[in-house]
Amino acid sequence: LGLHGWAVGTRVTNDSSVAAGKTFDYIIAGAGLSGLVIGNKLSGEGLSVLVIEAGPDASWNPEVFDAEGRKFGSETCSWKYPAYGDDGKPLPWKIDAGACIGGSTSINGMVWYRPTKAELDKLESLGNPGWNWDNLEPYMRATERHITPDKAQAAQGAASDLDVHGFGGFVNTSFTKPLRIPRTVALYKEALPFVFPGLSIGGDLSNRSAVSSASTMYTIWHDPATGKTRRSSAADAYLWALNQQRARLTVLATHKTDRVLFDGDLTATGIVFLPSNGTSKRPKTFRAYASKGVVLSAGTLASAPILERSGIGKRSVLERLGIRQLVDLPGVGVNLNDQPGAATYALVSPAHQNDTSIVDDGGLFAPEISLVNIDELWPFGTASHLLDISSEEALRSRAQKLVDSGAAANIRGAGAVLNTAVDLITTHRLPIVELLADGGGTTLFTAFWPLMPLSRGHIHINSSNPLDHPIITPRLLEDPFDVAIAVAIARASRAVFNSAPFKDIVADPYYDPPIGANGTDAEYLAWYRRTAFGASHWVGATAMMPRHLGGVVDHKLRVYGTKRLHIVDAGVLPFQLTAHTMSTLYAVAGRAADVILRCTVERG
Numbered sequence: 145l146g147l148h149g150w151a152v153g154t155r156v157t158n159d160s161s162v163a164a165g166k167t168f169d170y171i172i173a174g175a176g177l178s179g180l181v182i183g184n185k186l187s188g189e190g191l192s193v194l195v196i197e198a199g200p201d202a203s204w205n206p207e208v209f210d211a212e213g214r215k216f217g218s219e220t221c222s223w224k225y226p227a228y229g230d231d232g233k234p235l236p237w238k239i240d241a242g243a244c245i246g247g248s249t250s251i252n253g254m255v256w257y258r259p260t261k262a263e264l265d266k267l268e269s270l271g272n273p274g275w276n277w278d279n280l281e282p283y284m285r286a287t288e289r290h291i292t293p294d295k296a297q298a299a300q301g302a303a304s305d306l307d308v309h310g311f312g313g314f315v316n317t318s319f320t321k322p323l324r325i326p327r328t329v330a331l332y333k334e335a336l337p338f339v340f341p342g343l344s345i346g347g348d349l350s351n352r353s354a355v356s357s358a359s360t361m362y363t364i365w366h367d368p369a370t371g372k373t374r375r376s377s378a379a380d381a382y383l384w385a386l387n388q389q390r391a392r393l394t395v396l397a398t399h400k401t402d403r404v405l406f407d408g409d410l411t412a413t414g415i416v417f418l419p420s421n422g423t424s425k426r427p428k429t430f431r432a433y434a435s436k437g438v439v440l441s442a443g444t445l446a447s448a449p450i451l452e453r454s455g456i457g458k459r460s461v462l463e464r465l466g467i468r469q470l471v472d473l474p475g476v477g478v479n480l481n482d483q484p485g486a487a488t489y490a491l492v493s494p495a496h497q498n499d500t501s502i503v504d505d506g507g508l509f510a511p512e513i514s515l516v517n518i519d520e521l522w523p524f525g526t527a528s529h530l531l532d533i534s535s536e537e538a539l540r541s542r543a544q545k546l547v548d549s550g551a552a553a554n555i556r557g558a559g560a561v562l563n564t565a566v567d568l569i570t571t572h573r574l575p576i577v578e579l580l581a582d583g584g585g586t587t588l589f590t591a592f593w594p595l596m597p598l599s600r601g602h603i604h605i606n607s608s609n610p611l612d613h614p615i616i617t618p619r620l621l622e623d624p625f626d627v628a629i630a631v632a633i634a635r636a637s638r639a640v641f642n643s644a645p646f647k648d649i650v651a652d653p654y655y656d657p658p659i660g661a662n663g664t665d666a667e668y669l670a671w672y673r674r675t676a677f678g679a680s681h682w683v684g685a686t687a688m689m690p691r692h693l694g695g696v697v698d699h700k701l702r703v704y705g706t707k708r709l710h711i712v713d714a715g716v717l718p719f720q721l722t723a724h725t726m727s728t729l730y731a732v733a734g735r736a737a738d739v740i741l742r743c744t745v746e747r748g
């Protein structure tokens with residue numbers, strides 16, 4: 145209760161009656177990273193906002209608030225979407241995506257570092273005026289409340305470069321206290337440049353022009369009262385914080401957005417929603433109305449399905465399900481993109497298996513992260529790989545394949561997106577691999593993935609029932625360049641464990657997979673394909689690009705062919721980043737909120 149007894153706190157509830165039949169200025173689908181930033185900003189400007197979230201409030205759950213509390217493979221707050229191959233058969237892994245308030249920031253790995261200027265500037269050159277580094281960097285800075293390392297952390301390798309952080313925001317970034325497995329991390333720092341000559345070790349990974357491998361920073365803070373490390377999620381930052389309470393913001397949890405409502409001239413006027421826990425084939429639905437607009441922030445894997453259920457998308461997808469097409473937008477659900485991850489393990493010699501400075505029983509993932517570029521991955525063979533991706537013919541044939549496989553709306557759009565990645569790899573020499581180094585139990589291990597894959601997949605609904613999962617076809621490792629990177633990094637990861645610095649503590653550098661130094665490329669590839677998983681940085685299925693390139697939203701995040709309907713989430717990023725997504729997405733959502741506010745004022 146605030147002044148004069150008026151409630152000023154944000155209302156968070158599971159009660160559908162707060163929204164059913166009611167009118168708000170804005171309705172936002174999804175209380176994840178983007179939805180909470182936008183909801184916070186719009187309601188902070190006095191607009192009435194409903195955020196509708198499919199999952200529950202799990203802020204009380206230690207798997208969410210305790211940064212070290214989430215168990216590997218946990219189902220808590222995750223959609224665990226099934227994934228499919230091109231043949232329609234289920235893949236052996238499920239896709240994690242946040243399914244409670246806070247979205248994926250409630251379950252993610254919390255790794256924080258910044259992208260490069262070159263890649264954010266590419267958003268603009270793809271046809272999105274204003275979306276560049278200079279305009280986004282201030283939002284990134286405004287997001288962060290950085291906590292610099294203390295002496296003990298600094299002695300273990302933690303470093304902050306004050307120029308590349310913000311200090312007045314609401315998302316905490318810091319290092320673990322103490323840093324994990326310091327002896328192993330020191331060995332990694334020593335060994336990595338042997339395998340990747342030129343890698344620049346140390347310092348702060350957010351300073352992308354100086355550093356390419358460093359101790360990992362996370363969206364966490366250390367709570368001295370409990371001695372625990374706490375997750376700093378979007379919900380902590382923008383919903384629960386006492387100084388972020390909003391009288392005009394309502395969050396309705398455990399309810400799914402089915403589709404968007406339109407009037408005759410395709411102005412978005414509201415949504416249809418329903419309880420998430422139903423099982424009925426014809427669930428009972430409700431309506432809520434929006435006088436100023438609707439924003440879809442349900443994430444890459446849910447906003448495209450909402451559009452399709454609303455009649456916006458590719459004709460053949462909608463016709464098959466008897467959904468009346470309102471806008472022909474073949475870019476909906478294509479250009480889906482994540483990085484294909486895998487991991488190799490070395491066995492620690494028995495004498496060191498109880499040394500917690502070498503291996504521990506887990507904690508925050510990947511205490512050392514390295515970003516490897518093409519020259520470092522192939523110190524002696526870069527030229528042929530450059531040739532493979534940079535010729536016009538190579539690009540055209542790749543783009544055609546994406547169109548043929550249903551992963552791109554048209555050849556020009558596919559070409560533009562591929563060309564962007566290729567230019568970042570070849571001209572700007574941005575990293576093409578991320579390697580995350582760790583150690584636990586009896587093994588040291590590295591996880592890795594091609595950072596800017598050229599492969600693309602697709603996601604479409606297979607039913608008009610919002611309670612059914614979409615069909616997600618990731619098509620990881622379809623492009624030969626991604627395959628070449630995957631094989632090379634898998635081999636290089638073994639070379640790290642086989643290098644001189646690890647000689648005394650590693651008993652078997654080829655422990656898992658048991659493919660030795662003489663293993664063939666075919667063996668490595670077969671193993672990679674068998675074990676590959678998405679790195680959880682899904683982007684691209686509702687890309688911000690010109691419509692003729694297969695874009696879904698314009699540079700004001702407005703869905704083409706409609707009025708007052710915006711999308712703001714990871715799906716609008718047309719290509720993959722060379723950093724984990726949060727730092728960019730907080731900036732994108734912050735700027736998007738200002739763009740939406742400006743649209744609102746201009747319309748009057």
Ligand SMILES: Cc1cc2nc3c(=O)[nH]c(=O)nc-3n(C[C@H](O)[C@H](O)[C@H](O)COP(=O)(O)OP(=O)(O)OC[C@H]3O[C@@H](n4cnc5c(N)ncnc54)[C@H](O)[C@@H]3O)c2cc1C
Pocket residue numbers: 173174175176177178179196197198199240241242243244245246247248249251252253254255256399400401402441442443444446450679680681682712713714715723724725726727729
């Ligand atoms: C396991 C995992 C690990 C990751 N690790 C990192 C990391 O270490 N560092 C990093 O920077 N990034 C990481 N990420 C990625 C990052 O968290 C996401 O890219 C980011 O949160 C995406 O933000 P978003 O707003 O697009 O969607 P989200 O934050 O996922 O929010 C979408 C929300 O919409 C809700 N929703 C879905 N469908 C509906 C519907 N029909 N109606 C209403 N609500 C709906 C969802 O339940 C969810 O709450 C990770 C992600 C995952 C899943």
